Amino acid sequence: MMWKFLHRLSSLKYFYEWSGKWIPWLTGLTIVLMVAGFYWGLFIAPADYQQGETYRIIFVHVPAAWMSMFVYVIMAIAGFTALIWRTKVSEIVVSECAVIGAMFTALALITGMLWGKPTWGTYWQWDARLTSELILLFLYLGVVAIHSAIEDSRTASRLSGILAVIGVINIPIIHFSVTWWNSLHQPNMQLVSASPSVHPSMLYPLLVMAAAFQAYFIVLLIIRMRNQILYRERRTNWVKQLLVEVN
Amino acid sequence: MLNVLLTVIHRDLLVAFRRRAELMNPVLFYAIVVTLFPLGVSPDVSFLSKLAPGVVWVTALLAALISVERIFKQDFEDGSIEQLFLSPYPVSLLIFGKVVAHWIITGVPMLGIVPIMAMLLHIPGQVLPVLWISVLIGTPILSLVGAIGAALTVGLGGGGMLIGLLVLPLYIPVLIFASSAVSAAMDGQAVSGQLAMLGAGLILALILAPLAISASLKVSMD
Numbered sequence: 120m121m122w123k124f125l126h127r128l129s130s131l132k133y134f135y136e137w138s139g140k141w142i143p144w145l146t147g148l149t150i151v152l153m154v155a156g157f158y159w160g161l162f163i164a165p166a167d168y169q170q171g172e173t174y175r176i177i178f179v180h181v182p183a184a185w186m187s188m189f190v191y192v193i194m195a196i197a198g199f200t201a202l203i204w205r206t207k208v209s210e211i212v213v214s215e216c217a218v219i220g221a222m223f224t225a226l227a228l229i230t231g232m233l234w235g236k237p238t239w240g241t242y243w244q245w246d247a248r249l250t251s252e253l254i255l256l257f258l259y260l261g262v263v264a265i266h267s268a269i270e271d272s273r274t275a276s277r278l279s280g281i282l283a284v285i286g287v288i289n290i291p292i293i294h295f296s297v298t299w300w301n302s303l304h305q306p307n308m309q310l311v312s313a314s315p316s317v318h319p320s321m322l323y324p325l326l327v328m329a330a331a332f333q334a335y336f337i338v339l340l341i342i343r344m345r346n347q348i349l350y351r352e353r354r355t356n357w358v359k360q361l362l363v364e365v366n
Numbered sequence: 367m368l369n370v371l372l373t374v375i376h377r378d379l380l381v382a383f384r385r386r387a388e389l390m391n392p393v394l395f396y397a398i399v400v401t402l403f404p405l406g407v408s409p410d411v412s413f414l415s416k417l418a419p420g421v422v423w424v425t426a427l428l429a430a431l432i433s434v435e436r437i438f439k440q441d442f443e444d445g446s447i448e449q450l451f452l453s454p455y456p457v458s459l460l461i462f463g464k465v466v467a468h469w470i471i472t473g474v475p476m477l478g479i480v481p482i483m484a485m486l487l488h489i490p491g492q493v494l495p496v497l498w499i500s501v502l503i504g505t506p507i508l509s510l511v512g513a514i515g516a517a518l519t520v521g522l523g524g525g526g527m528l529i530g531l532l533v534l535p536l537y538i539p540v541l542i543f544a545s546s547a548v549s550a551a552m553d554g555q556a557v558s559g560q561l562a563m564l565g566a567g568l569i570l571a572l573i574l575a576p577l578a579i580s581a582s583l584k585v586s587m588d
Contacts, residue, residue, distance in 0.1 A: 202581065257535040264531050268522055277585045278518050282532060285514060285578055289536055292567070296539040300546055 129206040131348045132357050138341045145338045152331030159324035167321075173237050174321075180230035181325060182332040183223050187255060188290075190220035190336065194262070195287035198280030208344075210276035211351070213283055214266045215343040219336060221259035228252055247298040254293050258286045272351055370455050374463030375470070382471050392433045392472045393479050399425045400483045411488050418487035419548035422497065425483075426476060427508065427537050433472045434512030435519075435529050437464065438583065442520045447583055458576035461583070465513045465576070473505035489552070496551035496561075500544040503564045510575035511536050517582035539567060 127133050160178035167174040197212035231249065232242040243249065262279045269275035352358045382389060403421045404414060441447045441464075450460045480501050481494055489497065515533035522528065547560035 254535050254538060257531070261532045261535060264528055265518060268519070268528050274521070274585060274588070278582060281578060281582050281585065282518060285536065285574075288570075288574065289539070292539045292570075293535075296542045296563070300542040 129204075129208050131207050131211075131352055132355075134208050135345055135348050138345060142338065142341060145334055145341070149331060149334040149338050152327060152334055156324055156328035156331045159327060160321075164321050164324050170238060173234060176230050176234045177321075178325060178328045180227060180234060182329040183230060184227040184252065185329060186332050186336055187220060187224040187227050187252065189333075190216050190223060191255065191259070191283075191287065191290065194220060195283045198283035201277055201280040202284070205277075207273075207351075210273065210280065211344050211347045212340070213262070213280045214276050215340055215347060217259055217262040217266065217279065217283070219339055219343070221256060221263060223332075223336075224252060224256040224259055228256065247300075251294045251297045254297070255290065258289070262286070367455070367459065371459060371463045371466075374460050375467045378464055378467030379470060382467070389471060389475075392429050393475045395432060396425055396429045396476060396479060397483065399428060400486065403487075415488040415490070415552070418484065418489045419497075419545040419552070421487060422480065422483060422489075422548070423500075423504075423541050423545040426501065426505065427534065427541060429476070430472065430505065430508035430512050431515075431530055431533055431537075434468065434509060434516050434533075435526060437468050437513055437516045438520045439516075442583070442586070447520075448587060451584065451587070457580040457584075461513075461579045462576040465509050465579070468513065469506050469509040473501075473509060476505055477501055489548070493548060493551045496557050497548050499561060500547050500564060503561065503568055504540050504544045507540050507564070507568050507571045508537060510571040511540075514575055514578045514582065517579045517586065520583065521586040540564065543567070 128137065156178065161175055164175070166172050194213055194216035197209040197216060200206060201209040201213060228249075231252075235244065236242050262282050265282055266275045266279040269278060349358055349361075400421060403417065407417065408414065438447060451457055453460065477498065480497060484494060484497055512529075512533050514536075515529040518532060519529050543560045543563045547557045547564070550557050550560065
Protein backbone atom coordinates (compact mmCIF):
# COMPACT_ATOMS: atom_id res chain seq x y z
CA MET A 120 0.00 0.00 0.00
CA MET A 121 2.72 2.41 1.15
CA TRP A 122 5.07 1.32 -1.62
CA LYS A 123 2.35 1.51 -4.22
CA PHE A 124 1.58 5.07 -3.17
CA LEU A 125 5.26 6.05 -3.22
CA HIS A 126 5.64 4.48 -6.61
CA ARG A 127 2.75 6.50 -8.01
CA LEU A 128 4.11 9.60 -6.32
CA SER A 129 7.37 9.19 -8.18
CA SER A 130 5.57 10.03 -11.41
CA LEU A 131 5.87 13.73 -12.10
CA LYS A 132 2.33 14.07 -13.42
CA TYR A 133 0.80 12.30 -10.45
CA PHE A 134 2.92 14.30 -8.01
CA TYR A 135 1.82 17.52 -9.66
CA GLU A 136 -1.85 16.67 -9.35
CA TRP A 137 -1.57 15.22 -5.84
CA SER A 138 0.48 18.08 -4.39
CA GLY A 139 -1.84 20.76 -5.80
CA LYS A 140 -4.56 19.75 -3.36
CA TRP A 141 -2.28 20.27 -0.38
CA ILE A 142 -1.07 23.78 -1.13
CA PRO A 143 -4.05 25.77 0.25
CA TRP A 144 -4.14 23.75 3.47
CA LEU A 145 -0.40 23.97 4.06
CA THR A 146 -0.33 27.67 3.21
CA GLY A 147 -3.10 28.29 5.72
CA LEU A 148 -1.28 26.27 8.36
CA THR A 149 1.95 28.20 7.70
CA ILE A 150 0.23 31.56 8.05
CA VAL A 151 -1.56 30.56 11.27
CA LEU A 152 1.61 29.19 12.85
CA MET A 153 3.72 32.15 11.72
CA VAL A 154 1.28 34.74 13.06
CA ALA A 155 0.79 32.85 16.33
CA GLY A 156 4.53 32.25 16.79
CA PHE A 157 5.51 35.83 16.01
CA TYR A 158 2.82 37.30 18.25
CA TRP A 159 3.68 34.95 21.10
CA GLY A 160 7.39 35.42 20.69
CA LEU A 161 7.50 39.17 20.11
CA PHE A 162 4.71 40.38 22.40
CA ILE A 163 3.75 37.78 25.01
CA ALA A 164 7.06 36.13 25.88
CA PRO A 165 8.92 38.00 28.62
CA ALA A 166 12.10 39.97 27.95
CA ASP A 167 15.34 38.27 28.89
CA TYR A 168 16.80 39.50 32.17
CA GLN A 169 20.27 39.83 30.68
CA GLN A 170 19.78 40.54 26.99
CA GLY A 171 16.54 42.50 27.20
CA GLU A 172 14.59 42.59 23.96
CA THR A 173 17.44 41.65 21.61
CA TYR A 174 17.08 37.98 22.42
CA ARG A 175 13.77 37.90 20.53
CA ILE A 176 15.65 37.36 17.29
CA ILE A 177 16.07 33.73 18.35
CA PHE A 178 12.46 33.15 17.29
CA VAL A 179 13.72 33.48 13.72
CA HIS A 180 17.33 32.54 14.21
CA VAL A 181 16.97 29.18 15.96
CA PRO A 182 14.26 27.74 13.68
CA ALA A 183 16.28 28.88 10.64
CA ALA A 184 19.39 27.18 11.99
CA TRP A 185 17.45 23.98 12.70
CA MET A 186 15.96 24.05 9.21
CA SER A 187 19.38 24.63 7.64
CA MET A 188 20.44 21.21 8.92
CA PHE A 189 17.10 19.47 8.46
CA VAL A 190 16.86 20.51 4.79
CA TYR A 191 20.36 19.20 4.17
CA VAL A 192 19.38 15.77 5.45
CA ILE A 193 16.25 15.78 3.27
CA MET A 194 18.39 16.82 0.29
CA ALA A 195 20.90 14.04 0.92
CA ILE A 196 18.18 11.40 1.29
CA ALA A 197 16.62 12.62 -1.95
CA GLY A 198 20.03 12.54 -3.62
CA PHE A 199 20.53 8.98 -2.45
CA THR A 200 17.14 7.80 -3.73
CA ALA A 201 17.71 9.66 -7.00
CA LEU A 202 20.95 7.71 -7.46
CA ILE A 203 19.53 4.31 -6.53
CA TRP A 204 16.02 4.37 -8.01
CA ARG A 205 16.48 7.23 -10.47
CA THR A 206 13.12 8.69 -9.52
CA LYS A 207 12.56 12.03 -11.20
CA VAL A 208 10.71 13.48 -8.22
CA SER A 209 13.65 12.97 -5.87
CA GLU A 210 15.97 14.53 -8.44
CA ILE A 211 13.85 17.66 -8.32
CA VAL A 212 13.79 17.56 -4.51
CA VAL A 213 17.61 17.73 -4.49
CA SER A 214 17.92 20.83 -6.59
CA GLU A 215 15.03 22.68 -4.94
CA CYS A 216 16.18 21.77 -1.41
CA ALA A 217 19.60 23.19 -2.21
CA VAL A 218 18.17 26.63 -2.92
CA ILE A 219 15.78 26.59 0.05
CA GLY A 220 18.45 25.23 2.40
CA ALA A 221 20.94 27.89 1.31
CA MET A 222 18.27 30.47 2.06
CA PHE A 223 17.62 29.15 5.57
CA THR A 224 21.34 28.95 6.25
CA ALA A 225 21.88 32.51 5.10
CA LEU A 226 18.94 33.62 7.25
CA ALA A 227 20.42 31.86 10.28
CA LEU A 228 23.80 33.50 9.66
CA ILE A 229 22.39 36.98 9.09
CA THR A 230 20.08 36.93 12.11
CA GLY A 231 22.97 35.52 14.17
CA MET A 232 25.20 38.40 13.07
CA LEU A 233 22.53 40.97 13.86
CA TRP A 234 22.16 39.44 17.31
CA GLY A 235 25.91 39.17 17.75
CA LYS A 236 26.59 42.88 17.25
CA PRO A 237 24.68 44.18 20.30
CA THR A 238 25.38 41.07 22.42
CA TRP A 239 28.99 40.14 21.69
CA GLY A 240 29.98 43.50 20.23
CA THR A 241 30.91 42.00 16.88
CA TYR A 242 29.13 40.79 13.79
CA TRP A 243 31.44 37.89 13.23
CA GLN A 244 33.53 35.62 15.39
CA TRP A 245 35.38 32.52 14.20
CA ASP A 246 33.48 30.45 16.67
CA ALA A 247 32.96 26.75 15.98
CA ARG A 248 29.22 26.99 15.36
CA LEU A 249 29.43 30.08 13.18
CA THR A 250 32.22 28.58 11.14
CA SER A 251 30.51 25.26 10.54
CA GLU A 252 27.27 27.04 9.61
CA LEU A 253 29.24 29.11 7.10
CA ILE A 254 30.77 25.96 5.62
CA LEU A 255 27.27 24.48 5.43
CA LEU A 256 26.28 27.50 3.34
CA PHE A 257 29.25 26.85 1.04
CA LEU A 258 28.20 23.20 0.68
CA TYR A 259 24.68 24.27 -0.30
CA LEU A 260 26.01 26.83 -2.75
CA GLY A 261 28.25 24.14 -4.27
CA VAL A 262 25.18 21.99 -4.94
CA VAL A 263 23.38 25.00 -6.44
CA ALA A 264 26.45 25.86 -8.53
CA ILE A 265 26.94 22.42 -10.03
CA HIS A 266 23.25 22.13 -10.74
CA SER A 267 23.16 25.40 -12.63
CA ALA A 268 26.40 24.69 -14.50
CA ILE A 269 25.15 21.54 -16.22
CA GLU A 270 22.78 21.96 -19.09
CA ASP A 271 20.93 18.65 -19.06
CA SER A 272 18.64 18.84 -16.06
CA ARG A 273 18.61 15.11 -15.26
CA THR A 274 22.41 14.84 -15.29
CA ALA A 275 22.60 18.04 -13.26
CA SER A 276 20.23 16.68 -10.63
CA ARG A 277 21.97 13.36 -10.29
CA LEU A 278 25.43 14.90 -10.01
CA SER A 279 24.24 17.40 -7.43
CA GLY A 280 22.64 14.45 -5.63
CA ILE A 281 26.04 12.75 -5.41
CA LEU A 282 27.54 15.96 -4.04
CA ALA A 283 24.73 16.20 -1.48
CA VAL A 284 25.40 12.65 -0.29
CA ILE A 285 29.14 13.32 0.01
CA GLY A 286 28.34 16.48 1.92
CA VAL A 287 26.22 14.63 4.44
CA ILE A 288 29.18 12.38 5.25
CA ASN A 289 31.32 15.46 5.61
CA ILE A 290 29.01 17.52 7.78
CA PRO A 291 29.75 15.63 11.02
CA ILE A 292 33.46 15.59 10.12
CA ILE A 293 33.47 19.32 9.47
CA HIS A 294 31.41 19.95 12.57
CA PHE A 295 33.77 18.08 14.87
CA SER A 296 36.96 19.26 13.21
CA VAL A 297 35.83 22.86 13.54
CA THR A 298 34.82 22.33 17.16
CA TRP A 299 38.17 20.81 18.05
CA TRP A 300 40.11 23.37 16.05
CA ASN A 301 38.26 26.09 17.87
CA SER A 302 38.87 24.61 21.29
CA LEU A 303 42.58 24.52 20.57
CA HIS A 304 42.89 28.18 19.76
CA GLN A 305 40.04 30.22 21.14
CA PRO A 306 38.09 30.45 24.37
CA ASN A 307 34.54 29.22 24.17
CA MET A 308 31.71 31.61 23.53
CA GLN A 309 28.54 31.37 25.58
CA LEU A 310 25.93 30.55 22.97
CA VAL A 311 22.24 30.28 23.61
CA SER A 312 21.72 26.57 23.49
CA ALA A 313 18.46 24.73 22.97
CA SER A 314 18.90 22.84 26.22
CA PRO A 315 16.07 22.66 28.78
CA SER A 316 17.63 25.73 30.41
CA VAL A 317 15.26 27.79 28.25
CA HIS A 318 12.21 28.77 30.26
CA PRO A 319 8.85 27.41 28.94
CA SER A 320 7.55 30.95 28.38
CA MET A 321 10.24 31.33 25.73
CA LEU A 322 10.49 27.70 24.67
CA TYR A 323 6.87 27.25 23.57
CA PRO A 324 6.76 30.18 21.16
CA LEU A 325 10.10 28.95 19.84
CA LEU A 326 8.62 25.52 19.15
CA VAL A 327 5.62 27.12 17.43
CA MET A 328 8.00 29.08 15.22
CA ALA A 329 9.93 25.89 14.48
CA ALA A 330 6.69 24.23 13.36
CA ALA A 331 5.87 27.32 11.28
CA PHE A 332 9.25 27.09 9.55
CA GLN A 333 8.68 23.40 8.84
CA ALA A 334 5.30 24.12 7.28
CA TYR A 335 6.76 27.01 5.32
CA PHE A 336 9.53 24.75 4.03
CA ILE A 337 7.06 22.13 2.83
CA VAL A 338 4.86 24.70 1.06
CA LEU A 339 7.86 26.37 -0.54
CA LEU A 340 9.31 23.03 -1.61
CA ILE A 341 6.05 21.89 -3.18
CA ILE A 342 5.54 25.18 -5.04
CA ARG A 343 9.11 25.21 -6.35
CA MET A 344 8.91 21.54 -7.32
CA ARG A 345 5.69 22.11 -9.23
CA ASN A 346 7.26 24.93 -11.21
CA GLN A 347 10.26 22.77 -11.95
CA ILE A 348 8.01 19.88 -13.01
CA LEU A 349 6.13 22.12 -15.44
CA TYR A 350 9.42 23.35 -16.86
CA ARG A 351 10.94 19.90 -17.27
CA GLU A 352 7.78 18.38 -18.71
CA ARG A 353 6.98 21.37 -20.90
CA ARG A 354 7.09 19.25 -24.05
CA THR A 355 4.74 16.55 -22.78
CA ASN A 356 1.08 16.41 -23.64
CA TRP A 357 -0.27 16.67 -20.12
CA VAL A 358 1.49 19.98 -19.51
CA LYS A 359 0.31 21.35 -22.85
CA GLN A 360 -3.20 20.20 -21.99
CA LEU A 361 -2.93 21.91 -18.61
CA LEU A 362 -1.84 25.16 -20.22
CA VAL A 363 -4.77 25.03 -22.62
CA GLU A 364 -7.16 24.54 -19.70
CA VAL A 365 -5.66 27.45 -17.74
CA ASN A 366 -5.82 29.80 -20.68
CA MET B 367 43.30 -7.71 -9.49
CA LEU B 368 46.51 -6.13 -8.25
CA ASN B 369 47.97 -6.48 -11.74
CA VAL B 370 45.08 -4.52 -13.20
CA LEU B 371 45.59 -1.77 -10.65
CA LEU B 372 49.31 -1.63 -11.40
CA THR B 373 48.61 -1.52 -15.13
CA VAL B 374 46.35 1.52 -14.72
CA ILE B 375 48.91 3.27 -12.53
CA HIS B 376 51.71 2.43 -14.96
CA ARG B 377 49.72 3.68 -17.93
CA ASP B 378 48.90 7.01 -16.27
CA LEU B 379 52.47 7.54 -15.14
CA LEU B 380 53.66 6.76 -18.67
CA VAL B 381 51.30 9.35 -20.12
CA ALA B 382 52.45 11.89 -17.54
CA PHE B 383 56.14 11.23 -18.18
CA ARG B 384 55.65 11.76 -21.90
CA ARG B 385 55.14 15.43 -21.06
CA ARG B 386 57.98 15.82 -18.63
CA ALA B 387 57.90 19.62 -18.51
CA GLU B 388 54.41 19.57 -17.02
CA LEU B 389 55.51 17.32 -14.18
CA MET B 390 57.23 20.21 -12.47
CA ASN B 391 54.22 22.53 -12.64
CA PRO B 392 52.54 21.65 -9.33
CA VAL B 393 55.83 21.96 -7.46
CA LEU B 394 56.64 25.30 -9.09
CA PHE B 395 53.15 26.53 -8.36
CA TYR B 396 53.62 25.49 -4.75
CA ALA B 397 56.96 27.30 -4.46
CA ILE B 398 55.62 30.49 -6.03
CA VAL B 399 52.50 30.70 -3.87
CA VAL B 400 54.53 30.16 -0.70
CA THR B 401 56.81 33.01 -1.84
CA LEU B 402 53.81 35.31 -2.07
CA PHE B 403 53.13 35.21 1.66
CA PRO B 404 56.35 36.82 2.96
CA LEU B 405 55.98 39.45 0.24
CA GLY B 406 52.31 40.06 0.84
CA VAL B 407 52.09 39.76 4.62
CA SER B 408 55.43 40.34 6.31
CA PRO B 409 58.96 38.91 6.14
CA ASP B 410 59.23 39.17 9.93
CA VAL B 411 60.63 35.88 11.27
CA SER B 412 58.45 35.34 14.35
CA PHE B 413 55.30 36.41 12.53
CA LEU B 414 56.07 34.27 9.52
CA SER B 415 56.81 31.12 11.52
CA LYS B 416 53.51 31.56 13.34
CA LEU B 417 51.72 31.79 10.01
CA ALA B 418 53.74 29.02 8.39
CA PRO B 419 51.65 25.89 9.16
CA GLY B 420 48.60 27.56 7.65
CA VAL B 421 50.53 28.83 4.65
CA VAL B 422 52.09 25.44 3.91
CA TRP B 423 48.69 23.76 4.03
CA VAL B 424 46.56 26.37 2.28
CA THR B 425 49.08 26.27 -0.54
CA ALA B 426 48.96 22.48 -0.63
CA LEU B 427 45.17 22.66 -0.92
CA LEU B 428 45.36 25.08 -3.84
CA ALA B 429 48.06 23.10 -5.62
CA ALA B 430 46.06 19.89 -5.27
CA LEU B 431 42.92 21.64 -6.46
CA ILE B 432 44.56 22.99 -9.60
CA SER B 433 46.33 19.76 -10.50
CA VAL B 434 43.34 17.52 -9.88
CA GLU B 435 41.12 19.37 -12.30
CA ARG B 436 42.50 17.62 -15.35
CA ILE B 437 42.76 14.14 -13.88
CA PHE B 438 39.89 12.67 -15.93
CA LYS B 439 39.41 15.34 -18.58
CA GLN B 440 41.48 13.99 -21.43
CA ASP B 441 40.51 10.37 -20.82
CA PHE B 442 36.88 11.41 -20.70
CA GLU B 443 37.12 13.27 -23.99
CA ASP B 444 38.98 10.57 -25.91
CA GLY B 445 36.75 7.79 -24.58
CA SER B 446 39.27 5.99 -22.34
CA ILE B 447 36.98 6.35 -19.34
CA GLU B 448 34.21 4.63 -21.25
CA GLN B 449 36.58 1.76 -21.96
CA LEU B 450 37.24 1.45 -18.23
CA PHE B 451 33.51 1.03 -17.67
CA LEU B 452 33.37 -1.66 -20.36
CA SER B 453 36.16 -3.70 -18.81
CA PRO B 454 35.28 -6.72 -16.65
CA TYR B 455 37.03 -5.26 -13.60
CA PRO B 456 35.39 -3.09 -10.91
CA VAL B 457 35.45 0.49 -12.09
CA SER B 458 36.22 1.92 -8.67
CA LEU B 459 39.42 -0.13 -8.61
CA LEU B 460 40.54 1.21 -11.99
CA ILE B 461 39.60 4.74 -10.97
CA PHE B 462 41.52 4.26 -7.75
CA GLY B 463 44.58 3.45 -9.86
CA LYS B 464 44.22 6.75 -11.68
CA VAL B 465 44.03 8.62 -8.37
CA VAL B 466 47.12 6.81 -7.08
CA ALA B 467 48.97 7.84 -10.23
CA HIS B 468 47.83 11.42 -9.70
CA TRP B 469 49.14 11.35 -6.15
CA ILE B 470 52.49 9.96 -7.28
CA ILE B 471 52.77 12.78 -9.81
CA THR B 472 51.69 15.65 -7.54
CA GLY B 473 51.81 14.50 -3.91
CA VAL B 474 55.20 12.82 -3.90
CA PRO B 475 57.09 15.84 -5.32
CA MET B 476 55.41 17.89 -2.61
CA LEU B 477 56.99 15.62 0.01
CA GLY B 478 60.31 16.67 -1.50
CA ILE B 479 59.70 20.39 -1.63
CA VAL B 480 57.94 20.84 1.71
CA PRO B 481 61.16 20.79 3.80
CA ILE B 482 62.61 23.56 1.64
CA MET B 483 59.45 25.62 1.93
CA ALA B 484 59.40 25.03 5.69
CA MET B 485 62.94 26.40 5.89
CA LEU B 486 61.95 29.50 3.90
CA LEU B 487 59.04 30.08 6.28
CA HIS B 488 61.25 29.59 9.36
CA ILE B 489 59.56 26.44 10.62
CA PRO B 490 62.00 24.99 13.19
CA GLY B 491 63.87 21.87 12.11
CA GLN B 492 62.54 19.62 14.86
CA VAL B 493 58.99 20.16 13.57
CA LEU B 494 59.88 18.91 10.10
CA PRO B 495 59.06 15.22 10.76
CA VAL B 496 55.54 16.14 11.89
CA LEU B 497 55.05 18.44 8.91
CA TRP B 498 56.34 15.76 6.58
CA ILE B 499 54.07 13.08 8.04
CA SER B 500 51.07 15.40 7.83
CA VAL B 501 51.83 15.96 4.14
CA LEU B 502 52.32 12.23 3.64
CA ILE B 503 48.89 11.42 5.11
CA GLY B 504 47.10 14.55 3.97
CA THR B 505 47.92 14.80 0.28
CA PRO B 506 46.39 11.42 -0.66
CA ILE B 507 43.13 12.66 0.88
CA LEU B 508 43.40 15.80 -1.24
CA SER B 509 43.87 13.68 -4.38
CA LEU B 510 40.97 11.37 -3.53
CA VAL B 511 38.48 14.08 -2.58
CA GLY B 512 39.64 16.36 -5.38
CA ALA B 513 39.09 13.56 -7.88
CA ILE B 514 35.42 13.47 -6.81
CA GLY B 515 35.14 17.14 -7.74
CA ALA B 516 36.94 16.48 -11.02
CA ALA B 517 34.56 13.61 -11.80
CA LEU B 518 31.52 15.74 -11.01
CA THR B 519 32.63 18.51 -13.37
CA VAL B 520 34.24 16.36 -16.07
CA GLY B 521 31.46 16.92 -18.59
CA LEU B 522 31.71 20.70 -18.37
CA GLY B 523 33.82 22.95 -20.55
CA GLY B 524 35.73 25.02 -18.04
CA GLY B 525 35.16 23.63 -14.56
CA GLY B 526 38.00 25.57 -12.91
CA MET B 527 36.12 27.85 -10.54
CA LEU B 528 33.32 25.38 -10.01
CA ILE B 529 35.58 22.55 -8.87
CA GLY B 530 37.05 24.88 -6.25
CA LEU B 531 33.59 25.69 -5.00
CA LEU B 532 32.77 21.99 -4.69
CA VAL B 533 36.03 20.67 -3.32
CA LEU B 534 37.44 23.34 -1.01
CA PRO B 535 34.68 22.98 1.63
CA LEU B 536 35.40 19.25 1.68
CA TYR B 537 39.13 19.98 2.13
CA ILE B 538 38.55 21.98 5.30
CA PRO B 539 38.94 19.08 7.79
CA VAL B 540 42.31 18.19 6.23
CA LEU B 541 43.43 21.80 6.53
CA ILE B 542 42.34 22.00 10.15
CA PHE B 543 43.89 18.77 11.40
CA ALA B 544 47.10 19.01 9.37
CA SER B 545 47.92 22.62 10.16
CA SER B 546 46.96 22.23 13.80
CA ALA B 547 49.26 19.20 14.04
CA VAL B 548 52.13 21.38 12.79
CA SER B 549 51.20 24.27 15.09
CA ALA B 550 50.97 21.93 18.07
CA ALA B 551 54.39 20.49 17.25
CA MET B 552 55.81 24.02 17.12
CA ASP B 553 54.39 24.65 20.59
CA GLY B 554 55.91 21.39 21.80
CA GLN B 555 52.54 19.69 22.32
CA ALA B 556 51.43 16.16 21.43
CA VAL B 557 50.36 15.71 17.81
CA SER B 558 49.21 12.09 17.79
CA GLY B 559 45.53 13.11 18.03
CA GLN B 560 45.56 15.30 14.94
CA LEU B 561 47.63 12.80 12.94
CA ALA B 562 45.27 9.99 13.98
CA MET B 563 42.30 12.03 12.75
CA LEU B 564 44.10 12.62 9.45
CA GLY B 565 44.73 8.88 9.20
CA ALA B 566 41.06 8.16 9.88
CA GLY B 567 40.16 10.67 7.17
CA LEU B 568 42.50 8.92 4.76
CA ILE B 569 40.91 5.53 5.44
CA LEU B 570 37.42 6.97 4.99
CA ALA B 571 38.45 8.65 1.73
CA LEU B 572 40.15 5.48 0.48
CA ILE B 573 36.95 3.51 1.00
CA LEU B 574 34.31 5.98 -0.16
CA ALA B 575 35.95 8.27 -2.70
CA PRO B 576 36.45 5.65 -5.46
CA LEU B 577 32.73 4.77 -5.25
CA ALA B 578 31.69 8.43 -5.46
CA ILE B 579 34.10 9.04 -8.34
CA SER B 580 32.88 6.12 -10.41
CA ALA B 581 29.23 7.05 -9.73
CA SER B 582 29.88 10.62 -10.88
CA LEU B 583 31.74 9.53 -13.99
CA LYS B 584 28.94 7.13 -14.84
CA VAL B 585 26.29 9.86 -14.56
CA SER B 586 28.46 12.22 -16.62
CA MET B 587 28.70 9.65 -19.41
CA ASP B 588 25.02 9.20 -20.17
